[in-house]
Each structure stands twice: as structure tokens, then as C-alpha cells.
Amino acid sequence: MKHSFIVVLTFWCGIIFSQNDDKYEELTVKLQFKESTDNIVIPFVNATLLENQKSFVSNAEGFLEFEIETLPQDIKISVYGYQTKILKLDQNNFTDDIIEVKLDKDILGLEEVVITGTRNELSKRSSPVLVNTINSRALESTQSNTLAEGLNFSPGVRVETNCQNCGFTQVRLNGLQGSYTQILVNSRPIFTSLLGVYGLEQIPVNSIQNIEIVRGGGSALYGSNAIAGTVNVITKDPVLNTWDISSTVGIIDSEALNTRLDFNSSVVSDDLKSGVRFYGNYRKRESYDANNDGFTELVELESNSIGANAYLKPNDLSRLSVNLNSIHEYRRGGDRLELAPQFTDITEELDHSTFIGGINYDLNSIDQTKTLDAYASVSRTNRDSYYGGLGGKRTPQDSISANNAFGNTKDLALNIGLKLTKSFSQDADLTLGAEYNLNDTRDDIEGYNRIIDQQVSNIAIYTQYKLRFAEKFTSLIGARFDYIDVNGLYQVEEVSRTADLDQTAISPRLSLAYDLNDNQKIRAGYARGFRAPQAFNEDLHISSVGGEQLFVILSEDLETEYSDALTLSYNLNLNKNLAQYDVLVEGFYTSLQDPFIQVSTGAVLPNCSILEEVRNGSGAEVFGVNLEFNYSPDPKFLFQSGLTFQQTAYNEPQVLFEPDNSDLDKVVVNSFVRNPDVYGFFNFSFMPNKHWQIDASTTYTGSMIVPRVINEDGFIELNQSQDFVDLNLRASVDFEVNESFKINLFGGVKNLFNSYQDDFDVGPTRDSDYIYGPAMPRRLFLGVKFGQF
Amino acid sequence: MKKIITYCFILFCVFSFKAQSDKSIHWQSFNKLASIQKHNPRPIFIYIYADWCVYCKKMERVSFKNKVNIDLLNNKYYSLKFNLETEDTIIFNGITYKNQEFTKHRQPKHNLAKFLSGKQNQISLPTIVILDKNYNATRRLHTYLSPKQLNLLLEAS
Numbered sequence: 025m026k027h028s029f030i031v032v033l034t035f036w037c038g039i040i041f042s043q044n045d046d047k048y049e050e051l052t053v054k055l056q057f058k059e060s061t062d063n064i065v066i067p068f069v070n071a072t073l074l075e076n077q078k079s080f081v082s083n084a085e086g087f088l089e090f091e092i093e094t095l096p097q098d099i100k101i102s103v104y105g106y107q108t109k110i111l112k113l114d115q116n117n118f119t120d121d122i123i124e125v126k127l128d129k130d131i132l133g134l135e136e137v138v139i140t141g142t143r144n145e146l147s148k149r150s151s152p153v154l155v156n157t158i159n160s161r162a163l164e165s166t167q168s169n170t171l172a173e174g175l176n177f178s179p180g181v182r183v184e185t186n187c188q189n190c191g192f193t194q195v196r197l198n199g200l201q202g203s204y205t206q207i208l209v210n211s212r213p214i215f216t217s218l219l220g221v222y223g224l225e226q227i228p229v230n231s232i233q234n235i236e237i238v239r240g241g242g243s244a245l246y247g248s249n250a251i252a253g254t255v256n257v258i259t260k261d262p263v264l265n266t267w268d269i270s271s272t273v274g275i276i277d278s279e280a281l282n283t284r285l286d287f288n289s290s291v292v293s294d295d296l297k298s299g300v301r302f303y304g305n306y307r308k309r310e311s312y313d314a315n316n317d318g319f320t321e322l323v324e325l326e327s328n329s330i331g332a333n334a335y336l337k338p339n340d341l342s343r344l345s346v347n348l349n350s351i352h353e354y355r356r357g358g359d360r361l362e363l364a365p366q367f368t369d370i371t372e373e374l375d376h377s378t379f380i381g382g383i384n385y386d387l388n389s390i391d392q393t394k395t396l397d398a399y400a401s402v403s404r405t406n407r408d409s410y411y412g413g414l415g416g417k418r419t420p421q422d423s424i425s426a427n428n429a430f431g432n433t434k435d436l437a438l439n440i441g442l443k444l445t446k447s448f449s450q451d452a453d454l455t456l457g458a459e460y461n462l463n464d465t466r467d468d469i470e471g472y473n474r475i476i477d478q479q480v481s482n483i484a485i486y487t488q489y490k491l492r493f494a495e496k497f498t499s500l501i502g503a504r505f506d507y508i509d510v511n512g513l514y515q516v517e518e519v520s521r522t523a524d525l526d527q528t529a530i531s532p533r534l535s536l537a538y539d540l541n542d543n544q545k546i547r548a549g550y551a552r553g554f555r556a557p558q559a560f561n562e563d564l565h566i567s568s569v570g571g572e573q574l575f576v577i578l579s580e581d582l583e584t585e586y587s588d589a590l591t592l593s594y595n596l597n598l599n600k601n602l603a604q605y606d607v608l609v610e611g612f613y614t615s616l617q618d619p620f621i622q623v624s625t626g627a628v629l630p631n632c633s634i635l636e637e638v639r640n641g642s643g644a645e646v647f648g649v650n651l652e653f654n655y656s657p658d659p660k661f662l663f664q665s666g667l668t669f670q671q672t673a674y675n676e677p678q679v680l681f682e683p684d685n686s687d688l689d690k691v692v693v694n695s696f697v698r699n700p701d702v703y704g705f706f707n708f709s710f711m712p713n714k715h716w717q718i719d720a721s722t723t724y725t726g727s728m729i730v731p732r733v734i735n736e737d738g739f740i741e742l743n744q745s746q747d748f749v750d751l752n753l754r755a756s757v758d759f760e761v762n763e764s765f766k767i768n769l770f771g772g773v774k775n776l777f778n779s780y781q782d783d784f785d786v787g788p789t790r791d792s793d794y795i796y797g798p799a800m801p802r803r804l805f806l807g808v809k810f811g812q813f
Numbered sequence: 814m815k816k817i818i819t820y821c822f823i824l825f826c827v828f829s830f831k832a833q834s835d836k837s838i839h840w841q842s843f844n845k846l847a848s849i850q851k852h853n854p855r856p857i858f859i860y861i862y863a864d865w866c867v868y869c870k871k872m873e874r875v876s877f878k879n880k881v882n883i884d885l886l887n888n889k890y891y892s893l894k895f896n897l898e899t900e901d902t903i904i905f906n907g908i909t910y911k912n913q914e915f916t917k918h919r920q921p922k923h924n925l926a927k928f929l930s931g932k933q934n935q936i937s938l939p940t941i942v943i944l945d946k947n948y949n950a951t952r953r954l955h956t957y958l959s960p961k962q963l964n965l966l967l968e969a970s
Binding site: 104294 | 864867868870871874875876916917918919931932937950951952953954955956957959960961962965966968969
């Protein structure tokens with residue numbers, strides 16, 4: 025018995041020991057991290073094995089112990105504040121004892137980081153493409169309620185209101201119309217044609233951290249619709265837990281009340297790995313009648329918007345974020361707003377409901393030379409509309425038409441993309457990306473038999489290579505290849521058009537930057553762009569003129585529009601003790617071939633509506649100079665200004681009105697309408713201490729040609745407008761009640777000189793598009809904000 | 814016997830009050846540091862911040878409000894802090910430090926910050942420096958520390 029027991033025991037021991045022999049022998053690595061200059065230990069250092077990406081963190085004494093399976097091993101050592109090092113362990117230098125690893129200190133840059141110019145984060149000063157930024161402080165100091173208002177304060181940019189009945193705004197870069205500018209949020213296009221009509225006013229300012237504007241076609245990375253440039257609205261991840269509620273009251277010309285309520289809150293975990301930002305706003309504005317003719321110049325508007333951005337950083341190399349936003353807006357203009365629309369003479373009533381959602385994932389490689397960015401976003405808008413009215417007459421037919429003017433638009437936009445970057449060295453990097461966009465719009469007004477049913481799908485790949493090929497020269501070369509498929513039905517009354525085209529286009533771009541010295545830089549750029557025929561944002565908006573509706577339809581043989589843009593600029597940045605100067609002189613030239621032009625054909629539909637057609641015009645050129653001068657003698661004062669001189673010209677006189685009959689003359693123009701030759705802005709801020717801020721800001725709009733439809737056939741009169749100076753003043757003071765509660769009071773006046781259009785068309789037969797110049801007359805405002813912010 | 818028990822009880826109460834956590838950090842002043850260090854030497858914890866540093870504010874609201882950390886900072890170390898951009902003259906370890914960049918730079922860095930962080934130009938904040946009883950630096954960090962990381966650091970040094 026004893027024998028058997030011993031045998032069994034030996035047998036078991038044998039098995040156990042033999043198993044140990046089979047077990048792979050692991051090596052223990054012991055590292056002690058110290059600073060190279062003075063031997064101090066460095067806590068919380070990251071060590072990552074390059075072969076399998078396992079990573080470890082040292083303790084607070086800079087000591088780290090972990091197991092590896094084989095030699096040699098490459099270990100990446102990184103910690104904030106020190107230069108990254110690759111530790112190569114092999115048979116020769118490996119030891120069971122503690123291995124000392126010395127790290128050198130790292131110098132970090134504190135300059136403002138810019139994303140748009142090259143589609144990757146880059147310090148503003150070293151960007152080869154010129155980028156102008158408007159930050160959230162500037163939006164606050166100009167009392168900009170919406171993105172639309174804030175954009176006026178950048179050189180070469182103008183925002184204008186195009187319709188009294190609906191308040192449709194567009195942003196014009198370097199003199200070109202709104203549809204030549206691509207609007208992005210966090211570098212992704214989310215504006216569809218429909219959202220572009222009213223969307224500029226719907227993005228509330230409290231969700232914006234920075235706006236980056238790249239003017240002049242150097243942006244073939246974002247889509248071929250960015251001929252004039254891009255406006256990139258950037259939101260940043262929150263760090264602190266904050267909350268604030270604010271309320272503003274304004275009164276327009278002592279008549280119309282404007283109220284706003286905003287709230288914001290952010291919550292971030294203690295380890296900074298996850299966080300969320302919530303925001304919401306409510307806005308109500310009464311309508312305003314400038315000339316007491318019973319018809320509004322400013323629409324009644326009520327909107328609310330609510331959204332959330334959340335992020336998660338599972339580790340140092342990756343980030344996942346989700347954003348959701350819901351916007352609801354109601355607008356009404358015309359006369360007798362208290363009646364149902366079909367009983368008024370003119371009503372434009374719009375009820376928008378939009379939902380936007382997006383997700384994106386960023387990943388960095390361990391050695392920080394490669395990045396991956398994957399994103400998807402969707403936006404869905406439902407718009408109920410009414411464009412119509414009795415038009416000043418009272419026959420039964422008018423009443424039937426008025427009752428049939430209700431419509432509905434549904435718009436869906438989808439955007440999915442992937443972007444990869446690789447840095448070969450400090451001087452060279454490559455970007456590759458692919459994108460898919462889908463935009464499906466269905467606009468229906470049964471009463472006019474008006475249909476726009478359009479699907480646009482677009483697949484694109486793009487690439488860009490940035491190279492610093494000499495000490496002072498940086499170049500950027502890129503191209504985007506687009507495949508666009510447009511399928512559409514465009515119908516109004518008996519006129520019906522279809523579009524079924526597919527098109528490929530290559531849009532190259534080239535930029536060159538030369539450093540004269542540390543402070544001065546010269547940049548030059550060329551870019552090509554195109555626009556395929558499709559219903560753009562202005563077409564989805566219906567005007568009223570002469571008491572009738574004015575529709576826009578695409579001409580049958582509409583061809584693709586192409587553009588070439590050139591820019592050349594000189595930039596000086598100088599810091600002398602506390603003073604900072606910034607000077608920019610930029611020349612721009614854009615040539616358009618076959619530009620889309622809206623021509624009034626004089627055609628009148630059976631229901632008396634007027635028809636305008638989008639045709640290809642003869643070529644056109646826009647060229648000019650942007651000057652910018654910013655100066656801050658010390659942190660208490662800031663002075664910013666910009667002035668643009670430009671000329672626009674059609675190669676051949678452009679027809680705006682072509683009569684059906686020979687009673688009336690053709691109306692032609694040689695240069696773009698609604699484009700002043702001179703325009704600019706100026707901001708002055710004074711911050712005497714931490715609590716007070718006083719701001720004065722102005723925009724200047726020079727004289728321009730504005731067309732006005734003056735009879736039922738659509739005949740156009742060309743008027744020269746006056747020039748406008750729109751001066752705003754604002755004062756703000758902070759009270760810190762305690763460490764976690766602060767109250768901010770602010771107030772002032774916008775358009776102090778009441779520089780406002782004074783020749784509005786009158787009555788039910790007015791041309792509702794005859795509106796130009798500053799968006800609002802004199803307005804007083806007062807507000808309070810409180811919370812922990 | 815009863816007296817002894819009573820005294821023990823009173824002492825016990827006194828000690829238990831003392832052992833309760835303080836609600837906030839007792840930041841020492843640089844002027845008094847030399848004398849308290851002479852009488853009761855302890856390692857020194859220095860925290861450098863600035864008005865514009867968001868991560869500093871996060872640490873102040875979160876890591877420096879943690880009870881265990883507060884306890885360590887009050888009882889194991891002498892804890893001091895100063896603003897990177899302060900105009901004040903600070904005497905530390907017998908040497909006088911001023912802010913020589915005061916009218917020359919928008920972010921004027923105090924000489925003591927330069928000395929403690931070992932950097933002349935870009936100093937990233939928050940900066941935490943731990944020194945032993947003899948004023949020798951033993952730890953130096955330039956990042957945000959979560960409550961847990963700060964705790965590990967304070968326990969270890």
C-alpha cells in the first residue's frame with residue numbers, strides 16, 4: 025500500500041514538474057525611469073511593446089516591472105512632458121537587474137491649432153493655406169446670436185438676408201454666392217441644400233468653439249462645392265463640469281421683441297476619459313414692419329434646439345464620439361400674421377423639424393505617425409411650408425389658389441467617410457480619404473403642381489501631400505476625384521424637367537508657402553472646382569412678387585459649372601513685448617465657366633405665377649484684394665479690422681430678364697448683382713480687468729446693384745443702393761459670487777446709427793426679395809447669464 | 814483608576830477629532846516655509862497653476878478635493894502653490910526669485926517656476942514638484958492627475 029502511494033505521488037510530481045518544463049520561460053523586465061538632466065524619477069510613464077501593443081504604466085516612483093516572452097523587444101516609452109523614446113532590448117543589453125531609462129524633456133507648442141486648411145491639425149502660423157478663425161469670445165463680443173451673424177466678422181466674408189417674407193440668409197465668400205461655399209461642422213459636411221437655406225441661423229452660438237474660414241478655392245479636400253471656400257464650425261471636448269443658463273431680451277426699433285433662453289452643461293469624468301456636453305436654446309422674435317405697410321420686413325420666428333455631444337477615450341490612442349441635435353423652427357412673414365395663411369394677402373410660413381446625428385472614431389498609431397478617422401452622419405428634415413396668399417385680390421379663384429399653397433418638403437442627407445494620414449517625417453505628410461454623400465430631397469406643393477424630387481449621390485476620393493522641400497518652402501498638392509449622380513424631377517404647373525446625369529470630375533489644388541523669416545510668410549494657391557446641375561438652396565425657396573409666386577426651375581440643357589481660383593497673400597505676425605500685430609494682404613481671382621444664373625423669362629404660368637430659369641451664363645470673373653490688420657498693444661486692448669475691394673465681371677453682358685414679347689427691353693448686367701465693390705469690418709475690445717469687457721464692432725457695406733421686379737411679367741429694375749455702416753456696442757460685467765457660481769450681465773445696442781434699407785417695396789404686390797443691407801434696424805438688448813462657467 | 818480612564822477618554826476624543834479629515838488643503842506661505850521646515854521638516858509639495866489653465870481648474874475641483882489627498886497634503890507634506898504669472902517676489906530655500914518677464918511677455922513666467930520645472934520657455938501646466946526635506950526635487954510632473962493618480966504619487970514620495 026505504502027509503495028503504491030509513493031509511486032502514485034512520484035508519478036504526480038513528475039507530471040507537475042514536466043508541465044513546468046513545458047511552460048515557456050518568461051523574462052522579467054525591470055525599468056526605472058529618470059530625467060536625463062537631474063536624475064529625478066518620472067512617475068506614470070507608459071511603456072508599450074511594439075510587437076503586440078501591450079502597454080504598462082510605471083508607478084509613482086517611476087518603477088515598472090512586467091513580463092515579456094522573447095528577445096529582442098522594441099518598447100516605446102512615452103510620458104507627457106518628455107520626448108518619446110524607443111528602448112531596444114536584446115540578448116546583449118537585457119539584464120534581470122533594474123534597467124535605468126533616462127528621458128529628455130520636451131518643448132510643447134502653445135499656439136492655436138487649426139484644422140481646416142490641410143484637413144489635419146496644424147499650428148495656425150505654420151499652415152500653408154491661409155485660415156482665418158473666429159473664436160467663441162469673438163462671437164460673444166459681437167453679440168452674435170447665430171452662426172450667420174458671427175460670420176460677418178472675418179475678412180472677405182459677408183452674410184446677407186435675401187427675403188423679407190422668410191428671412192433666408194446666405195454667406196458669401198470673396199463675392200461669390202452662398203452655394204459656392206461649403207459649410208462644415210467638425211470638418212464634416214452636414215448642410216444639405218435645404219438646411220443651407222435657413223440653416224445658418226439655426227446653429228446656436230453656444231455650441232461653437234471656433235469657426236475656421238478658408239477663402240478662395242484652396243479646399244478641394246472638402247468637396248467640389250467649396251469653390252469660394254469653406255466655413256468650418258468646430259466644437260471642442262469639454263474638460264470641466266460646468267453649467268449655465270442665460271436669458272436675453274432685445275427690442276427692435278422700439279417695436280418688436282426678441283427673446284432668447286440658452287442653457288449649457290458639461291460633465292466630464294475625473295480621469296478625463298469620457299464626457300458629455302448638453303445644450304439647448306429657445307428663441308422667439310416678433311415680426312417687424314419697417315414701413316408700416318402691413319407687411320413684414322422681418323419675419324416672426326420661434327425656434328428651439330437641443331443637443332448633446334458625448335465622447336469616450338478608451339485609451340490614449342483612440343476616441344469615440346457621438347453627437348445628436350434636434351432643431352425645430354417656425355417662421356412666418358407677410359401680412360396679418362394672426363390669420364390662417366390662406367386668408368392673408370401674402371404669407372410665407374415655414375415649420376422645420378430637423379434631426380442630425382453623427383458618430384466618429386479616431387485612432388492614432390502607437391508611434392504617433394499614423395491616424396485614422398472614420399465618421400458617419402445623417403440629417404433628416406421635414407419642412408411644412410406655405411407660400412401664397414390672396415395677392416391683394418378677392419376673387420373665388422384667388423381663394424382657391426390660396427388654399428392650395430400648402431406644401432411639404434422632406435430632406436435626407438447622409439455622409440460617411442474615412443480619412444487616413446501618415447507622417448513620414450517632420451517635413452512630409454500624406455492624407456488619403458474617401459467619402460460618400462447622399463442627399464434625397466422631395467418638395468411638394470400640390471396646389472401649384474410643384475415638385476422637386478431629387479437624389480444626388482456622390483462618391484469621392486481625395487489625397488493630399490504636404491512637403492517641406494527646402495528650409496523655407498512648404499508645398500501642398502492635392503486632388504479630389506468625384507463621381508456624382510443626379511436624378512431629378514423638377515415640375516411646376518405644366519412645365520416639367522428631368523435631370524439624369526452622372527459625371528466625374530477631378531479637382532486639383534496646389535499651394536505654396538514661403539517663409540521670408542520667422543514673422544513673414546507668402547502663400548500662393550490654385551484650385552479647380554465644379555458644381556453639377558442640381559437644385560441648390562435658393563431654388564427651394566419660393567419668392568413672391570407682384571402678388572404672385574415666383575418659381576425657379578432648371579433649364580433643360582443645364583451644364584456643369586467649373587471654376588479656377590488663384591490666391592496670393594502676404595502675412596506678417598509680430599510680437600514685441602506685450603504688443604501683437606498681424607497684417608494680411610491677399611489678392612484673389614476666381615474665374616467661373618458656365619456659371620449658374622437665374623434668368624427671369626417673363627414666362628407666366630397659367631396660374632399667373634412667374635417662372636425663372638437657372639441657365640448657364642457666360643463666363644465670369646471675380647477678383648480683388650482683402651486687407652486685414654489686427655493689433656493688440658497689451659492684453660487689455662484688441663483691435664481687428666478687414667477691408668475688401670473687389671470687382672466682378674461677366675465676360676458678356678448677362679441677361680437677367682428676357683421678355684416673351686417685344687414690348688419690354690431685355691435687362692442685362694455686366695457685373696454681379698448684390699455685390700458691393702467695397703466692404704469691411706472693424707472690432708474693438710477693451711478688457712480693463714477680469715470682470716469687465718466693452719466692445720464696439722462695425723460692418724461696412726458699400727453701394728451695390730440690387731435688382732427689383734416691378735411688374736407682373738417679372739420685368740426688373742436695377743437700383744444702386746446706398747452704403748451702410750452697422751455699428752454695435754456691448755458692455756459685459758462678471759460677478760463671482762463664490763468659487764462655483766458666477767453671474768454675467770450684458771447689454772448694448774446693435775446698429776446704433778439705424779443704418780437700414782429705406783426703400784422697401786410696399787403692399788401685397790411687393791417684390792419680397794428686394795431686401796439688402798444690414799439685417800436689422802437699431803436694436804437694444806439686455807441679458808443675464810449665470811452658473812459655473 | 815477612574816481618573817486615568819477619564820484622562821484616556823479625553824485624550825482619545827482629542828485624538829479622534831484630530832484624526833478626522835480636514836475639509837480643504839492648508840496651503841502654506843513661502844515666507845513661513847523656512848521656519849516651519851526648520852522645526853518640523855517634511856517633504857514639500859508645490860503646485861504651479863495659471864488663470865487660463867483648464868486642466869489646473871479640473872485638478873482643483875476634483876483631485877484636490879479628494880479627502881485622502883487632502884489628508885496627505887496637509888499632514889505628510891508642506892503644500893504650497895503659486896500662479897505662474899505672479900508679480901510677487903518669492904524667497905525659496907534662501908534664494909530670491911522674481912518674475913522678470915512681467916512687462917515683456919503676455920504669459921510672464923516667474924523665475925521660481927522656471928527653476929522648479931527646469932524649463933526656460935514653454936512650461937506646461939499644471940506643474941507639480943515634490944521636494945524632500947532637504948529641498949532636493951524628487952518628482953516633477955506636467956500633466957493633469959486624476960484623484961487616484963495624485964493619491965499614488967503622494968503615497969509614494
